[in-house]
Amino acid sequence: MKGTTFKRCSCRDSATGRRVGQSCPQLRRPGGGWSRSHGQWYWQIELPADADGARRPLRHGVYSTQADADTVLDQIRAALAVADPTDAYATVKTGDLIAAAVKAGAPIPTPDEIRRALHLDITPTQLPTMAEYLATWLAGRKNVKQGTLRCYEGHIRMYLGPHLGHLRIDRVRPGHIDAMYDGVGSSSAASGRRAVAPATQRRIHATLRKALNDAVRRHRLIDINPALMVELPQARPPKPTIWTDQRVRTWRDTGKKPSAVMIWTPEQTGKFLDYVASVDDRLYALYHLIVFTGLRRGEACGLHWDDVDLDASSITVRWQIVQIGWETVLDTPKTAESEGSVAIDAETVAAFRAHRARQNRERLAVGSSWVKSWLVFTNLVGGALHPADVTDHFHELAAAAGLPPVRLHDLRHGAATLSLAAGVHMKVISNRLRHSSPHFTAKFYGDVLPELSHAAAEATAAVVPRRTRSTETL
Template sequence: MAAGTTYKTCGCRTPEGRLLGKKCPKLRRKSGSWSPTHGTWYYQYELPPRPDGTRRNPIRRGGYLLQDDAEAEIGKLHELLAITDDPDHRHRIIDLITSTLKQHKRLPEPEEVRRKIRTGQALDTTITVGQWLTLWLAGRKGLRASTIRSYHTHIHGHLIPVIGHIRLDRLRAVDVEAVFEVIDERNDLIIHARTTGDPALRARVKGCRVVGAATKHRIRATLRAALNKAIRERRIDLNVASLIELPPGKRPKALIWTPERIEQWEQARDAYITAKAEIRRAQLGGRGHSNRIKPIDAYIGTPRPSPVMVWTPEQTRVFLDRARGHRLYALYHLIAFRGLRRGEACGLRWADVDLDAGVIRVRWQITQIGGTTQQGRPKSEAGERQVTLDKHTIKELAAHRARQNHERLVAGAWVDSGFVFTDATGNSLVPEYALDQFQLMAMEAGLPPLRIHDLRHGAATILLRAGHDLKVVQETLGLSSITIASDTYTSVLPDLARQSAEDSAAILTKGPGGEKKSRLPDCRADRDKGA
C-alpha cells in the first residue's frame, strides 16, 4: 500500500536568500512541539507504479493550517485507491487523481468515482443538468407532438435557464426550489405589468404567460422523470425533485355564467377597454382617432371568473340559434350535444359515422401547434370511444353531409379527404378557424365569452341537469378518470339548482319589453361563408 506523510514548512529564507523550508527554527517551539502560528502543513503521497513498473511522481500538496487537514487528504487518497482491486480500474483512478489535481487543484470525490466505476461510466467526464435533460428528451420516442412541445417548454423555458449549468450529481433540492422562485418572480412581474399598463413593463413580458399551480406540478414531473432515468442509469442516487413541495395544483372548477357573473365580467370588460385605450393613447402621443379597441379583442381579452366557464342550456340554445346557417353549424352542435373535444370534432371522418345506427366512433383528432396541424389518436385510451347520437344530432349531421356534397359539386377542385368537417375545398379543417368563428358568433349573440372547449363542458352540464351521474359524464366525454369529472363539475351542481330558480323567476318578472338586453356590442360580421 502506498504511504503518505505530513510535514510542516514555511517561506522563510537565509540572509543569502536560500529557502529554509522544513528547517526553519520558527516551526517548532523551544519544547519541541510545532508552532501553531508559523508555517503551513503539507502532505506527500507515493502513488503505485505505472503498469510498466516505472515510478510515478509523488503527490505534494500543502497550504493547510492544520495537520488534520493534510492527513484527511491522505485518507481520501487511501479511499480512492481502495475503491477497486481491478488493476485497470485502479490505474484509471490514479490518472483521474493526477488530472483532477492539475486542473481543479483538488482530489476527486470518492463516492462520485465509486458510482462511475459501478455503472461503467468514463471517470474523466461529467454531465450537467442541462446536458442530461437534453439527452433525456432526445431519447423519448413515440410521444405526441404536443407532449414533446410541453417537455421542451419545461426544459428550455424553465429548468435549463436556472439549473442547467449545475453538475447532475451535484443538483440539490435548494437548486430545484430556485426554479419555482424564478417562476413566481416572473408571474409577479407579468401581473404587475398587466395591472399598471406600463408600456415598458408590458414589452418586457410580451409573449409570457402566468405559470399556474398545475403547470408548476407538470414542470416538476418532467424533472422528476428525467432524474428517475438518471437513477436507473446509476448516475445519481437521489431524486431531489421529489423532495420539493408545491402548492396543490387543483383543476379549475367549472362555473356557470350566472347574471351576477355576467354583470361583473361586463364591468371588467369596460375597464379593460378604458385601460387599453389609455395605453394606446400614450403610445400614439394622444392621437385619439387611433385609440378604438376592436370589440372582439375586448371580448376575448377580458379576464373571466374562472378558466372554465359554462353556458347555461338556455345560453347554449341562443348560440346555436345564432350559428344556424353557418357551414360549420353541425360541428358546434355535435360538441354542444355530445361533448367532443375540438380536435376530435375536426378529426372526425365519415368512415367513423353511422347515422343509421346513430353512433360515431371517436378514433382521431387534429391538434394545432402554432401554425401547423397534426393528426393523431385521442389524448387517452378513454378518448377512443363510441358515442351514441340523439335524433337531433343525427338530423344535423345528415344535413351537413348534404351540404358538403353540394360544396363538392360546385367546388370544381375538391379534395376527398374523408373528414366530416372540412374547409370549402375539402381539406381538413384548421381547429383555430373553428375557434375564431365560434368566438365571433358568441359575441354577436350577446353571450359572455367561452372557449370552444367549454362548449364541451356545457354538454356535461346538460347531462348533469338531466339527472345523469358523473359516470355517464365520464364515458360520454371520454375522460380517463371519474375523478376528473368530479373535480371539474361538482361546482356546477349548486349553480344549476340556482339557475333553475333564476329561470323560473325570470318568467314571472320579465317586463313587456322582454328580457334585459346584454350590453355586449353588436358587431355582426358576414363570416358565415367560406372557411
C-alpha cells in the same frame, strides 16, 4: 463524529431486575481502566444527519476485543472522510450507506466504494451537465406524442436549461430546483416577466422528474432523483362557473369574467345554436356536436365519415387534429380512455345529414380540386380545418349572438352540466365524456347549475315529516 469504543455487560440490578449496562461497577478496574474479564466491547459514533435533518447516533456490538471494535470504527471514519463535509447530499448519502450496512450486518463500505457511490471516481468530463443530458434525453424520446414532445422542449428551453443547465447532473440538489421555482414563480416588472402559475410549475416539474428518473433507472448516471424531494405549491384547477344573469351584468359593467372556466346556461346554449342555425353557418353541425357530446376540439376536427354511423346514431372517436405551434398533425386521441363510441341524439343525426348534403354540394362545386381527406368537417376545398380557425370562428359567432364569453373547450364542460340537469347518471356522463373515472367527473362538475343545488335542498328538506312547515305561514 469521531466515535468511541466502550464496554457494557448483561448484569441486572438486584432490586429492579433491569440491566445496568455501562454503569456496572465490575466493568472498571480500581485504577479506572476497563476490566479484562467482565463485559463485552461496543463502538458508537454519530453519523451525519439524515435528509430530514434528524440526528443519527449509531452504536453496535458485541465484539470480543477492543481492537475488533476499533477496527470497525476506523473503517467508518475512513468512509466518512471521503465526502466533502460542505456537500450535504454527499454526507447524507454516505451516512445512509454506512447505516444500511450496519443494519444488514454487512461490511462497512470501503472508501473506494463510497467514491463510486458518490461518482467521485468519475472526472467532470465523464458526467454531463444538465444542459447536455436534457438535450440527449429529449432527442431520445421516441414513443411520445408530438404535443408532449413540444411541451418537453419548451420546458427545457425556457426553464430547466437556463436555471439548471450549468450544473453537472450529479451535483443537482433539491435546493437548486427550489430556487428555480422561486425564481419563475415571482414576477419582475423590470424585465416584464410574468410569474409562472403553480399548474405550469407542476407540468415543468413533471418533465424534470421524468428526465431524472431516466437518469437513475435507464442511464445510471445518478443514484437518486433530487426532483422527488421537492414540494410544489398546490395547483387547484378553476371550477366551472355558470353565467347567471347577475354575473352577466357584472361582466358587462367590468369586462371581467368570474372564472377562467365559464359555462352557458341551457337557455344561453340554445340561443347560440339558434343563432348559428339562423345564419346558415357551414360549421353548425360541428358546434352542435360539441355542445351535446362534449367532444374536444381536435376530436371534432379529426372526425372521419368512416367513424360516423347515422343509422345506429353513434360516432367513434379514433382521431384528433393536434396543433403543434401553428402546424397541425393527425394523431390518436389524448389518452386510451379518450377513444370510444359516443351515442348521438336524433337532432344531431339530422344536423349531420344536412351537413353531409352541404359538403356534397361543396365537393361538386370544387370538382377535381377537392381534397379527399374523408373528414366530416373540412374547409371549402375538403382539407382539414385548422383548430385555431375553428376557435376564432366560434368566438365571432358567440359575440354576434350577444352571449357572454366562454372558451370553445367550455362547451365540453357545458355538455356535462346539461346532462346533469337532465338527470343523467354520473357514470353515464363520465363514459360519454370518456373520462378516466366517474370520480373525476363528479369532483369537477358537481353543483355547477344552481337549480340542481336548489332542487337537492328542497328534496332533502321534504324528507323530514313536519306538522306544519314555515313556508305555509308565509
